Amino acid sequence: MQQFGLYLGCNIPFKAPDIEQSFRKVFPKLGIEPVDLEGAGCCPAWGTAPSFDLTTWCSLSGRNITIAEEKGLDVMIGCNSCFGILSEAKHFIDTDPKRKKAVNEKLAMINREYKGTSNIYHVSHVLHEIVGIEKIKSKLKYDLSGLTVAVQPGCHTLWPSDICHIKESNPFEPTLLRDLVETTGASAPEYSRLASCCGMGGMRSTNVEKSLGLLKTKLLSIKEELNPDLIVTTCSSCFLQFDMSQPLLKERDLIDFEIPVLYATQLLALAMGFNPKEVAAISKVNRDVVIDDIQSEKRLI
Amino acid sequence: MSIQLSKEKIDEAILTIIANGGEGILQCVQCGACSAVCPGVRAGFPVLCRLLIKKLQEGQLEEIIEETSTWGCQACNRCTEVCPQGVRPLEVVFAFRRYQAKELAISTSSTLVQMTLYERGHAVFTDAQALRESVGLPGKAPTSAYDEKAQKEIQTLMDNSPMSELGLF
Ligand code: SF4
Ligand code: SF4
Numbered sequence: 001m002q003q004f005g006l007y008l009g010c011n012i013p014f015k016a017p018d019i020e021q022s023f024r025k026v027f028p029k030l031g032i033e034p035v036d037l038e039g040a041g042c043c044p045a046w047g048t049a050p051s052f053d054l055t056t057w058c059s060l061s062g063r064n065i066t067i068a069e070e071k072g073l074d075v076m077i078g079c080n081s082c083f084g085i086l087s088e089a090k091h092f093i094d095t096d097p098k099r100k101k102a103v104n105e106k107l108a109m110i111n112r113e114y115k116g117t118s119n120i121y122h123v124s125h126v127l128h129e130i131v132g133i134e135k136i137k138s139k140l141k142y143d144l145s146g147l148t149v150a151v152q153p154g155c156h157t158l159w160p161s162d163i164c165h166i167k168e169s170n171p172f173e174p175t176l177l178r179d180l181v182e183t184t185g186a187s188a189p190e191y192s193r194l195a196s197c198c199g200m201g202g203m204r205s206t207n208v209e210k211s212l213g214l215l216k217t218k219l220l221s222i223k224e225e226l227n228p229d230l231i232v233t234t235c236s237s238c239f240l241q242f243d244m245s246q247p248l249l250k251e252r253d254l255i256d257f258e259i260p261v262l263y264a265t266q267l268l269a270l271a272m273g274f275n276p277k278e279v280a281a282i283s284k285v286n287r288d289v290v291i292d293d294i295q296s297e298k299r300l301i
Numbered sequence: 302m303s304i305q306l307s308k309e310k311i312d313e314a315i316l317t318i319i320a321n322g323g324e325g326i327l328q329c330v331q332c333g334a335c336s337a338v339c340p341g342v343r344a345g346f347p348v349l350c351r352l353l354i355k356k357l358q359e360g361q362l363e364e365i366i367e368e369t370s371t372w373g374c375q376a377c378n379r380c381t382e383v384c385p386q387g388v389r390p391l392e393v394v395f396a397f398r399r400y401q402a403k404e405l406a407i408s409t410s411s412t413l414v415q416m417t418l419y420e421r422g423h424a425v426f427t428d429a430q431a432l433r434e435s436v437g438l439p440g441k442a443p444t445s446a447y448d449e450k451a452q453k454e455i456q457t458l459m460d461n462s463p464m465s466e467l468g469l470f
Contacts, residue, residue: 010425013442017433024438036443039451041422046376047411048424049464050395052402054322056462063454084376109461110454155340155377160389171382197340197375206372206408210344278437 004076004126005068005118006034007086010042011236012078019236022265022279023078023123029139029272030131034076037067043085046202050085054092058099059106061089062114066107074119076126078265080235081201083122084156090120091163122157124234124264125166128176136183141273142299147186147290149267150228150259151177152242154235155197171195180264181232184271188232191225193218200241215245216254223257229290231261239263243284260287270294310360318357323396325388329354335380335390346373350380350390353397366406371398405467412469419470421446422455 004027012020027034041064044050049057064086068075077083093100094116103114127136157164158171168174172195181188197203199214219242222228233239242261249255262270262280269279276291293299318326335350336342342349348356348370356365371394380390401407414424422445430440445451459465 008442008444010423013433013444013446014423014425014427014429017429017438017442018436020442021436021438038443039445039448039454041445041451041455042418042424044418045414045424047372048414048418049459049462050376051398051407051411052464052467053399053462056458056464059458059462060455063458081376084378106458106461110457112454155375155379158382159378160381197343197377199340199344201375203341203344203346203373203375205411206369207344207346210346210373214340214344281436282432 001028001031001033002130003033003035003073004121005037005071005073007037007040007064007068007075007077007082009077009079009082009236010045011240016236016239016263016282018279018281019078019239019263019266022263022269022274025274025279026265026269026272030127030135032126032131035071035073037064037075040064040067043082045081046085047205055099055102055106058089058093058103061086062093062103062107063110063112065090065118066112066114068118069115074121076121076123078123078236080122080154080156081237083120087120087163087165090116119165121165122234124157124176124180127180127264129166133179133183136180136268140184140271140301142271142294143185143301144271144294144299145185147230148226148228149181149186149188150191150222150226150231151181151188151194152198152231152233152235152238153177153195154233154238157234158195177232177234177264181267184267189226191221193221198238198241200237204241212245212249215241216249219246219249219255219259222259228259230267231259232264232267233261234264236263246285258285260285260290262287307360310362311358314357314360314362317362317400318393318396321396321399323393325386325390326354326357326393328386329358329388330386331355332385334383334385338379338383340375340377340379341370341373344373346370349374349394354388354390354393357393357397362400366401366404369408371401372408372411374398403463403467415464415469419456419459420452422452
C-alpha cells in the first residue's frame with residue numbers, strides 16, 4: 001500500500017475531526033495508507049510567522065516537512081491554507097540556496113535538517129492523480145445520481161500554479177473537484193463564481209462584514225444558478241466558512257436558504273457506506289436529510 | 302491631493318519592501334491586472350495589489366502604516382498568477398505586512414494567535430478531546446498539541462526569530 005505522511009494542520013483535528021476520520025476511513029480502502037506525522041504543528045498560518053518574517057516562516061514550515069522526510073514520505077494535506085503555505089515555503093527554500101542555508105541553520109538548533117526530498121500533495125491531488133477516478137468508482141456502495149453539487153475548490157490549491165506539484169489545466173476554471181464529485185454519480189455543474197473566494201481567512205478575522213459580503217454573493221450565485229442539494233469543498237477553511245456563516249446570513253435575512261456542506265472525502269466516505277456518526281457528524285447547517293438520502297436503500301449499487 | 306515625490310523616501314520604501322521579501326516591486330507597471338482578480342479589492346479593501354504598490358513606489362511607507370487592507374489579503378495568489386510582469390504581488394503585500402508587523406501595526410486579533418502558536422504549536426487550538434472521541438478518533442491528535450518535545454522545538458525556532466522581539470509571546 002502506498003504511504004503518505006498525513007499533515008493535519010489545526011482546523012481539521014480540533015474543529016472538524018470528522019473530516020480527519022473520513023481521511024482515515026477512505027484512503028486505506030483506496031490503497032493509500034495515511035501515516036501520522038507525529039509532532040507536526042501549525043503550517044504556520046498566514047497571520048502568524050508569514051506576516052512577520054520569511055525565514056521564520058520557512059523554518060517552521062520546513063520543520064513540518066522534515067518530519068515527513070525522515071519517514072521517506074511525501075506529504076498529504078487536507079487544508080488548502082496549509083497546502084499553500086507549505087508548498088510556498090518549500091518553493092522558497094528549494095529555489096534559493098541562501099534561504100535554504102538560513103533555514104537549516106535554524107533547524108540545526110533543534111537537530112533537524114531540511115533536505116527537500118518530500119513533495120507536497122493536497123488530499124484532492126492524491127485522490128485524483130494517484131488513486132484515480134476508476135478506482136474510487138469501484139469502491140462505492142451508493143450511487144448518487146440525481147444529486148446536484150456546487151463545488152468549492154478553494155484558493156490555495158489553484159494559485160500560483162507554478163508552485164503546485166499537480167496543476168489544473170486552467171486554474172480559473174478548475175475541473176479536478178468536479179471530476180471527483182461526479183465519480184459518485186452526482187452532477188457538479190459549472191457556475192459563474194465557481195473559482196471565487198468564500199471570504200474566509202485573513203479577511204474574516206480583519207473584517208467580518210466584508211468577508212460575509214463575499215460569501216453572500218457567492219451563495220446567491222450558487223442558489224440561483226444550480227439550486228444544489230449540497231456544497232462540496234476540498235478546503236477545511238472554506239468548509240468552516242460555508243457551514244458556520246450560512247446560519248449567520250440567514251439570521252440577518254441576507255439569505256433565505258441553507259445548503260448543507262460536506263468536505264469531499266466526507267462525500268466519498270458516505271458513498272462508500274461509512275458511518276455518518278464518524279465521518280460526517282459535526283456541522284452547523286443540518287445535513288441529516290441529504291445524508292439519509294445518500295445512504296438510502298434505493299441508491300445501493 | 303498632489304504628492305511630493307522624494308527620492309530618499311522612495312528608496313526607503315522600495316528597500317524596505319525588498320528586504321522583507323517583495324523583490325518584484327520594481328517590475329510593476331501599474332497595469333491593474335492583479336487588482337481586477339483580487340477578492341480583497343472586490344470585498345472593499347482598497348489598498349491592495351496595484352494601489353498598494355503604487356503608494357509604495359511613490360515612497361509612502363509610514364503614511365500608510367495603519368492601513369488595514371493588507372490584513373484582508375487572503376494570500377490566494379490570484380494576483381501572482383495573472384501579473385504579466387512577474388511581480389508576485391502577494392509577496393509585496395506580505396512584505397508590507399511584515400514591515401507593519403515589525404512596527405506592531407497589526408490587528409489585536411492577531412496577537413492571541415501568536416501566543417497559541419508559541420504554546421501549543423498551533424495557531425488555532427481548542428481542547429477537542431471529547432469531540433474527537435465522539436467521532437471515533439483518539440482524543441489527542443498526534444500533533445504538537447500534546448507533544449512537549451515538539452512544542453519545545455517550535456518555541457526554540459520562534460525564540461530565535463525577529464518575532465521574539467515584539468513581546469507577543
Ligand atoms: S493574494 Fe491577496 S493581494 Fe493577491 S489577489 Fe489574493 S487577496 Fe488579492
Ligand atoms: S498585475 Fe503586476 S504589473 Fe500589473 S499592476 Fe499588478 S503587480 Fe503591477
